[in-house]
Amino acid sequence: MCILGFQKGTRLHLSLARNSRKIWVSGLGKRSVFKINNRDQLRGMALVSPTLIYAILLLAVPLAVIFLFSFWTQDYLTLDRSFTLKNYREAFSDPLYRTLLFRSLWVAGGVTVVTVVLAFPIAYFVSFHVTPKRKSLWLFLITIPFWTSYLIRVFLWKVILGYNGVLNSGLIGLGLVDEPLTFILYNANAVVITLAHAFAPFAILPIFVSLEKIDRSLIEAAQDLGESKYQTFRRVTLPLAVPGIVASCLIVFIPTIGDYVTPRLVGGPNGLMIANMIQVQFLKLNNAPLGATLAVLAMVSVTVIALVFIFLNRKYLRSRS
Amino acid sequence: MTKPLIQLKNVTKNYGDVQALRGIDLTINEGEFFSLLGPSGCGKTTLLRTIAGFEDVSGGTVMISDKDMANVPANKRPTNMVFQSYAIFPHLSVAENVGFGLRKSQMSKVEKNAAVDQALSMVGLDGYGSRAAHALSGGQRQRVALARALILKPKVLLLDEPLSALDKKLREQMQAELRNLQRQVGITFILVTHDQEEALIMSDRIAVMFDGEIAQLADPQTLYRRPNSRQVADFIGVMNFLPATVTSVGDTVTAHVDGLGAVSLSGDQFAKDVQTGTAHVGIRPETMSILQESDTGGANVTAAVVEDRAYYGDMTYYDVRLDGGDHIITISMKNLVDRAVLERGEKTRVAWNARALVLFND
Ligand SMILES: Nc1ncnc2c1ncn2[C@@H]1O[C@H](COP(=O)(O)OP(=O)(O)OP(=O)(O)O)[C@@H](O)[C@H]1O
Ligand SMILES: [Mg+2]
Numbered sequence: 001m002c003i004l005g006f007q008k009g010t011r012l013h014l015s016l017a018r019n020s021r022k023i024w025v026s027g028l029g030k031r032s033v034f035k036i037n038n039r040d041q042l043r044g045m046a047l048v049s050p051t052l053i054y055a056i057l058l059l060a061v062p063l064a065v066i067f068l069f070s071f072w073t074q075d076y077l078t079l080d081r082s083f084t085l086k087n088y089r090e091a092f093s094d095p096l097y098r099t100l101l102f103r104s105l106w107v108a109g110g111v112t113v114v115t116v117v118l119a120f121p122i123a124y125f126v127s128f129h130v131t132p133k134r135k136s137l138w139l140f141l142i143t144i145p146f147w148t149s150y151l152i153r154v155f156l157w158k159v160i161l162g163y164n165g166v167l168n169s170g171l172i173g174l175g176l177v178d179e180p181l182t183f184i185l186y187n188a189n190a191v192v193i194t195l196a197h198a199f200a201p202f203a204i205l206p207i208f209v210s211l212e213k214i215d216r217s218l219i220e221a222a223q224d225l226g227e228s229k230y231q232t233f234r235r236v237t238l239p240l241a242v243p244g245i246v247a248s249c250l251i252v253f254i255p256t257i258g259d260y261v262t263p264r265l266v267g268g269p270n271g272l273m274i275a276n277m278i279q280v281q282f283l284k285l286n287n288a289p290l291g292a293t294l295a296v297l298a299m300v301s302v303t304v305i306a307l308v309f310i311f312l313n314r315k316y317l318r319s320r321s
Numbered sequence: 322m323t324k325p326l327i328q329l330k331n332v333t334k335n336y337g338d339v340q341a342l343r344g345i346d347l348t349i350n351e352g353e354f355f356s357l358l359g360p361s362g363c364g365k366t367t368l369l370r371t372i373a374g375f376e377d378v379s380g381g382t383v384m385i386s387d388k389d390m391a392n393v394p395a396n397k398r399p400t401n402m403v404f405q406s407y408a409i410f411p412h413l414s415v416a417e418n419v420g421f422g423l424r425k426s427q428m429s430k431v432e433k434n435a436a437v438d439q440a441l442s443m444v445g446l447d448g449y450g451s452r453a454a455h456a457l458s459g460g461q462r463q464r465v466a467l468a469r470a471l472i473l474k475p476k477v478l479l480l481d482e483p484l485s486a487l488d489k490k491l492r493e494q495m496q497a498e499l500r501n502l503q504r505q506v507g508i509t510f511i512l513v514t515h516d517q518e519e520a521l522i523m524s525d526r527i528a529v530m531f532d533g534e535i536a537q538l539a540d541p542q543t544l545y546r547r548p549n550s551r552q553v554a555d556f557i558g559v560m561n562f563l564p565a566t567v568t569s570v571g572d573t574v575t576a577h578v579d580g581l582g583a584v585s586l587s588g589d590q591f592a593k594d595v596q597t598g599t600a601h602v603g604i605r606p607e608t609m610s611i612l613q614e615s616d617t618g619g620a621n622v623t624a625a626v627v628e629d630r631a632y633y634g635d636m637t638y639y640d641v642r643l644d645g646g647d648h649i650i651t652i653s654m655k656n657l658v659d660r661a662v663l664e665r666g667e668k669t670r671v672a673w674n675a676r677a678l679v680l681f682n683d
Contacts, residue, residue, distance in 0.1 A: 220375055221408035223396045225422035225473065235421075239412045 069292035079289075087293035097277065097294060104273040105301060107188050107195075107263075108256040114196040115252045116245060119203035123244075124237075126204075127211035139208070142201050150198060154265050157194040161185040161266065186268025194262050199255075203248040210244025211237070246313045250306055257302050274298050326351045326476060326509050327372060332381035334367055334533075341367040343533040344381070349477075349511065354503050356512045356520040359530035360556065365513040368530070369479050372511065374398045386476065401470035402479040405486070407462045409454045415441070416450035418465055422473045440468040443502070460491045467502070477509045484519065496522055517557045521545060529553050547589055551601060551681045560603045561650035565680070567597045574680060578602050580646025581623060584675045591680035601681045606653040608677035611639055611663060612670040625671045627663045637662050641671060 045052075070087055073080045091097050126138045145153065160166045161184045168180035183189055214237060222232040260275030267273070274294060281291030327349040334342040341364045349355045357365045370376045371383055374395035383390045385399060401422075410418050420437045428436065441447060444464035449457075457465065463483055470478055483499075484492045500523050503510045514520050520527045521541040528538045537549045548554035551562065565578040574586045574595055584602070612622065624644040631638045639652045652671065656662065663669055 215406065215408065217404045217406050217408040218410060220395070221402070221404060221410070222421070223394070224373060224375075224400075224402045225469065226396050226425065227422075228396060231424075235424075236410060236412075 066292045066295050069289050070296045072289045074287045074289050087290050088297075090290065091293050091297055097274070097297075100272065100274045100277050101294075101298060101301065103188065104257050104275070104298065105305070107191050107271075107273060108253050110188075110192045111195040111199065111256045112249050112253040114192055115199050115203045116207075116248050118196065119200055119248060120207055120241075120245070122200075123204045123207035123211055127208055139205070142204055145197070146201065151261065153198060154194055154262055157190070157197070158185070158266055161190055161193065185266060186271065188267065188271045190266040190268075191263050191271045191273070194266050195256050195259060198262070199252045202251045206247035206251065207241060207244040210241045210247075214240045242313070242316065246309065250309065253309075254302055254306060257298060323350045323353075325349070326353075326386060327511075328382075328384040328387075329368075329372075330382045330384075332368075332371060332383060333379045334364075334371060334376060335379045340533050342371070342378075345533075345535060347528065347535065347538070349509060351476075351509055352507050354500065354510045354512070354523060354525045356514060356524040356527045357530060358514055358517060358520040358527050358556075361515060363530045364533040365515070365530055366481055369402075369481055369511065369513050372477070373400050373402050373479050399476040400479055401473055401475040401477075402481065403463070403466045403470055403483045405481045405483065407466040407483075409457070409462050409465055411454050413454060414450065415446070415452045415454060415457070415465055418454055419450075419468045419472055421469060436472055440472040443471065443505075444468045445498075459486055460495065463487070463495065467499075471502075471506060471508070475508060477511060478503075480510060480512045482513055482515070484514075485516070492519075499523065521557070529556060531556075546605075546677075547679055548603070549592060551603065554603045554679065554681070559606050559651060559653075561606065562601045562603050562681075563646070563648055563650065565600050565602045567595060567600050567680070570595055570597055576600065576602065576680065578678070579648055580643030580650075581621070581673065582645070584678060586675065586678060586680055590676075590678060592682060595680060595682060599683050601683060603679045603681060604650070604673065604677055606638070606651045609650075609652045609671055609673045611641070611652055611654050612672055613660065616670075616672075619672050619674070621673050621675060623671050623673070625669055627665055627667045627669060629665060630663065632656075632662060639663065641669070643671065 071083050071085070073082075073084055073086055122142070126135060126142075130138050158165070162168070163180050163182070163185065165180075165185070167184065168177075171177045172180065184193070218236055218240070219232055222236045223229070227235060257273075258275050260273065260279055263271050263273045263276055267276075275298070278291045278294045278298070281287045281294065325348045327347070329345050329347040332342055332345040332347075333340070345368060357368060359365050367376060371378050372385075374390065374393060374397075378391075390398060410421065413421070416434075416437050419440050420433055423433050423436065426433070437450065438447075441450060444467050446461065446464050446468065449461070449465075454462075454465070463486075466483070480499075484495050487495060496519060499510075499512075512520070512523065521544070524541055526538065526540050527544055529536045529544065531552060537544060537553045539547075544553070545557055548557060548560070554560040554562075563579045563581065565576045567574060567576045568583075569575045572588065574591050575583060576586065577583050581602075611625075611627075625641040626644075627639055628642050628649055629640040635656060637654050637656055639654065640649050641652060642649050654660070
């Protein structure tokens with residue numbers, strides 16, 4: 001990587017000492033030493049720096065600000081910058097915030113379960129039953145919902161699930177129900193249905209990848225050793241797909257906790273989640289510090305749950321090896 | 322002793338337009354070490370997989386122990402397979418891999434563990450049970466795959482090029498071990514290989530396949546000494562071919578061979594449908610010898626000139642031109658202590674034996 005050109009007839013000696021971080025190039029007239037490691041690191045840094053700067057400016061800084069805010073208090077129009085735990089005390093003592101946070105966790109958990117359970121068969125089908133030539137077409141089709149905006153999709157669900165919506169008129173038209181179903185809109189169920197649909201492709205892809213990585217001769221070997229299709233799935237395919245399932249769970253769970261558009265639009269009063277309260281605190285009640293506190297608490301909960309999940313997965317993977 | 326175990330009758334297999342198997346008739350006996358030998362793409366794996374039940378046949382029948390296997394899925398067949406990639410389950414330990422097929426057996430846990438230990442010791446992996454599958458070398462993986470299949474005591478063990486991923490030394494060692502193992506357990510082994518030497522070393526019988534068909538089925542010695550076509554002869558070892566003219570056909574056949582003159586061949590040296598006219602004879606390099614001046618030679622000696630030679634240490638390979646012919650043939654000679662290595666251009670004499678010849682119809 002470091003030799004660019006040298007005169008004809010020049011003997012080039014490259015010696016790479018095993019533990020040295022330097023490459024000695026002699027015979028170029030002047031002996032030159034390249035500190036390859038530092039160069040590589042520099043190059044690597046140069047490569048990631050735009051993203052890094054972007055991430056620091058737009059993620060780390062706001063996070064730090066939120067964190068700071070959570071220890072301040074709002075005094076009508078002025079911000080009291082003295083350090084206090086008052087917001088945390090309030091957040092823990094008022095049952096409303098606890099209810100909202102638990103509902104967020106509960107809804108996100110429900111969305112995760114529904115999404116991953118529905119995503120698995122699709123990923124399995126594409127990986128195992130679609131001819132290799134068609135697989136990319138199928139993946140392409142799976143991503144089609146992304147072609148419309150998230151907001152439009154949420155509104156469409158409103159149209160589908162509403163009192164006079166597509167689903168209800170269809171069911172009434174078929175004579176299956178006498179009056180419109182009300183448990184499917186303006187409550188947590190509607191939030192779960194809508195979010196599960198929105199996150200389906202995110203859940204399908206990691207599972208698909210982990211299924212694709214399974215050597216097909218392992219499946220045949222299990223059958224050769226006397227196992228039925230179902231037992232082969234249980235003993236070979238499913239355990240080997242676990243990393244993909246874990247990735248899917250995290251990918252769905254983490255962003256759904258903080259979602260506030262969907263609960264706002266289809267959740268009704270009983271479907272509101274912690275993010276809606278954060279929004280209310282910031283924008284309506286003009287209490288940014290309390291909003292910041294709730295945000296910090298939500299982030300901490302997500303982090304703890306994600307870490308426990310990853311820890312369990314690690315443990316599982318280690319017990320395998 | 323030779324009780325048929327596997328019978329294939331006119332088995333065909335098509336993948337779309339590709340005819341992978343074209344009418345295979347084959348009987349494999351109990352306790353036999355049987356090899357399927359052939360070049361890449363000739364249908365060896367396909368044949369093995371139809372026996373294992375991973376592929377449905379397009380025509381014909383597969384019978385194991387006189388039972389038609391048409392509607393018997395792979396997991397219900399009395400066969401077990403050692404896959405080319407070994408297919409060791411990466412999420413299980415060595416012991417769990419070996420014991421994988423015992424789930425449904427009536428054995429107690431203690432008995433199962435004992436069976437696993439016994440299977441592991443049979444393949445020389447005592448004490449490896451708790452190892453992770455990915456912490457094994459290629460040779461060890463192969464042994465695990467063997468133990469995993471043999472623990473179920475199948476009637477037939479199918480091996481798809483099990484040694485091709487191993488380096489030469491380990492391969493030779495495993496060839497001997499596999500052969501010993503087969504004698505020890507007495508199970509029928511069907512080995513797929515494209516390595517003719519491996520097939521010759523290990524097998525009781527070998528089926529040579531070309532293009533979805535069995536070209537010859539014979540024991541190793543017959544296959545090597547009396548190949549039934551030029552294609553088979555060419556595939557197994559080295560063979561010289563000389564043009565010949567068949568002059569009379571009967572119990573024995575007489576022919577005029579380029580460079581060797583008139584020869585008389587007996588029953589096993591030609592096919593039954595031999596006709597007078599042009600043909601070829603084949604002769605193996607090691608059945609001829611380069612004579613030294615002091616040697617008297619035998620009945621058949623022909624003058625020749627050394628065109629080229631390659632010295633291999635233990636052997637020397639000569640390319641010589643026989644007098645009265647313009648064909649160059651290869652002769653291999655052991656490098657004995659008192660035998661000089663001839664140089665290019667030297668005149669010499671070649672001794673040959675008419676019994677070593679095989680006649681191939683054109
Ligand atoms: N699933 C398949 N679909 C289409 N054609 C196939 C399939 N499997 C095998 N074939 C074709 O059938 C023929 C025989 O294949 P097979 O795998 O049996 O060869 P082989 O003798 O085992 O070769 P190798 O020594 O390379 O493993 C080949 O022409 C191959 O291309
Ligand atoms: Mg093959």
